[in-house]
Amino acid sequence: MDMKILVVGGGGREHAIVSALARNSDTEIFSVMGNRNPGISCLARDVKLCKETDISRIVSYARKTGVDYAFIGPEAPLEAGIVDQLESIGIDCVGPTRAAARIETDKAFCRDMMELHRIDGCPKYRVFQDPEGAISFINDHEEDLAIKPIGLTGGKGVRIMGEQVDRAGAIAYVKSLGGSVVLEERLIGEEFTLQAFVDGTHLIPMPLVQDHKRAFDGDLGPNTGGMGSYSMPDHMLPFVSETDYKKALAIMKSTIAAMERTGHPYKGILYGQFMNTARGPKVIEFNARFGDPEAMNVLSLLSSDLSDIVVKITTGTLCAADARFDHEATVCKYIVPTGYPDSPAQGDPITIGNHSSALLYYANVEERGGKLSTLSSRTLAFVGVGPTLEEAEKKAELSASAVKGRVRYRRDIGTRALLDRRIAHMKELR
Ligand code: AMP
Ligand code: GLY
Numbered sequence: 001m002d003m004k005i006l007v008v009g010g011g012g013r014e015h016a017i018v019s020a021l022a023r024n025s026d027t028e029i030f031s032v033m034g035n036r037n038p039g040i041s042c043l044a045r046d047v048k049l050c051k052e053t054d055i056s057r058i059v060s061y062a063r064k065t066g067v068d069y070a071f072i073g074p075e076a077p078l079e080a081g082i083v084d085q086l087e088s089i090g091i092d093c094v095g096p097t098r099a100a101a102r103i104e105t106d107k108a109f110c111r112d113m114m115e116l117h118r119i120d121g122c123p124k125y126r127v128f129q130d131p132e133g134a135i136s137f138i139n140d141h142e143e144d145l146a147i148k149p150i151g152l153t154g155g156k157g158v159r160i161m162g163e164q165v166d167r168a169g170a171i172a173y174v175k176s177l178g179g180s181v182v183l184e185e186r187l188i189g190e191e192f193t194l195q196a197f198v199d200g201t202h203l204i205p206m207p208l209v210q211d212h213k214r215a216f217d218g219d220l221g222p223n224t225g226g227m228g229s230y231s232m233p234d235h236m237l238p239f240v241s242e243t244d245y246k247k248a249l250a251i252m253k254s255t256i257a258a259m260e261r262t263g264h265p266y267k268g269i270l271y272g273q274f275m276n277t278a279r280g281p282k283v284i285e286f287n288a289r290f291g292d293p294e295a296m297n298v299l300s301l302l303s304s305d306l307s308d309i310v311v312k313i314t315t316g317t318l319c320a321a322d323a324r325f326d327h328e329a330t331v332c333k334y335i336v337p338t339g340y341p342d343s344p345a346q347g348d349p350i351t352i353g354n355h356s357s358a359l360l361y362y363a364n365v366e367e368r369g370g371k372l373s374t375l376s377s378r379t380l381a382f383v384g385v386g387p388t389l390e391e392a393e394k395k396a397e398l399s400a401s402a403v404k405g406r407v408r409y410r411r412d413i414g415t416r417a418l419l420d421r422r423i424a425h426m427k428e429l430r
Contacts, residue, residue: 003307006030006062006091007044008052008082009073010037012334012363012381013292016299017071018043019361020306027307030065032058035375039362053080062091069093069310072268075152078288079105083268092314095268096288100259103266104288107182108150114283117258121251121274121283124185131179135171144186145170149177156223156341160186189277189429190239190422191284193229193294194248196272197309199318200265203256205249207235207301207325209294210422215341217412224341225378228333228396228413231297232389235325238419239426240276248274248281255286267313278429293332293381296361300383301325326385329392331414334363334381337374338406344376345406353402357395358382379407389414 003026007018010033021027022043031037031044034052041047048061053076062070070086072078072095081098095101102109114122127150128134138145144162147170161170163186174181193211197204211229215221232238236245252272259266271287271294290299299306304324312318337344350372352360364377380403384395393414400409412418 002026002028003069003311004028004030004065004067005307005310006032006065006067006070007040007073008032008058008070008077010035010040010052011073011292012361012378013290013295014073015039015361015363016296017073017290017306020299020302021071021310024305024307030061030067032061035364035366037362038365038367038372039360052077055080055082055085058082059085059089062086063089067091069314071095071310073289075101075104075287075289079152093268094310094313096266097264100264100266101288103255103259103286105152106150107148107285110286111182111184113258113262114255117254117261119251119254119258120247121281123187123282126183128179128181128183131175134174134179134181134183137183138167138170138174145183146186147173148182148184150180150182154225156225158223162186187275187277187282187284189275189282190426192237192240192274192276193291194252194272194274195290195294195298196252196270197313197318197323198256198266198268198270199313199316200267201256201260201316202318203253203270204318204320204323205252206298206323207231208237208240208245209291209297210237211291211294212410212413217410222341224336226291226293226334227336227410228331228381229291229293229297230331230389230392230414231301231329233327233329233387235327239422240281244276244281248272251281251283267316276426293334296332296359296381296383297330298325300330300359300385301328328385328387329389330383330385331389331392331396332381332383333396333400333409333413335379335400335403335407335409337376337379338408340376340378344374346374346376348374348406350374350379350403350405350407352380353399353404355382355399355402358384358399360399374405374407384414389419390416
């Protein structure tokens, strides 16, 4: 069946979405993005350069091109109500409405919804709208806390007491935010990501992935959008037990059921970020879209037709057989500008060496006359796919190490040493 799909967004995540859609030669892809992603440009029938939150321009582009569906990559257009607007002109979307996207865009809404519907895995939390209340809570509270701005921060807004800030630093941070915060118990454990396709009622899980937020090897340095990620051939992670997995999946399913009950059924991609603690998985946050980089891991393994999944999501007819993933390991390594995320060098030329061993996904990079140069965010990513984690890592590493320019990446992602540390940490906690 011929279909036209508009993909919104121009990062590595969206290049992975477009690549998966393009495996169906009957699907015509249209793209809206802020900067020209060279990988997406090659695969799309047409590209519009435009701010991803400029909803009225995107809607008129969608109308003009006559697309049947839209796939929304990033969170900012969801918050701006892109799905509501596109659906009002008859374009079905993979992505939640503005109200349903609050699961990501409003951390207070998310926690209150979890508490109200008695969803498992919600840490102890308090919502504050004024700095005085939040500060006196911090002063009276013995244990460490996570301090979270209520709105979107590109994954860089959380501060953890006892890790990044002390009590005085926590108070200063709350003041700088103007007091609108969620304060919650600091969770200790190992993080993992569970993403799922959701059609309003049915939820189909994808392989588990572990992301690496910190900028430098050994989980050091500031938080980033994510420096890379891996997944295992059995679609599990060695520090997540079968029981943990079942709990996490049940949490995601109860969340979808709760959203349906609130009158804002959720459709699109649901991203659950979990902390596997001594007491099982707890929800760090939900995102209303694919993770970046995690989309690159799972979509590189997807053997089913993503265009077909788009139809099933938008018609509420998803079933488990619609989404099959190869049983291989993946390792994704992001190449980023030197100084990223605090003071990224940008506009520097880079050259990609031999990368035949890995998949290449472009992100925030400029191509002029066949030459690439960095912009201020993550540049491009390599995904190695192989029968074991070791082989997948080797492939990603080989390609990443062949890039020349003022860029860097994390060498430790997907290595045995790092995995052993995660496993040992989990054992120690239990
Ligand atoms: P977020 O923006 O919610 O993805 O949070 C960014 C990072 O902060 C997460 O990847 C965690 O490492 C950390 N984090 C968030 N919430 C908590 C929490 N309650 N306890 C411990 N760490 C957390
Ligand atoms: N990798 C984390 C995120 O996309 O939010």
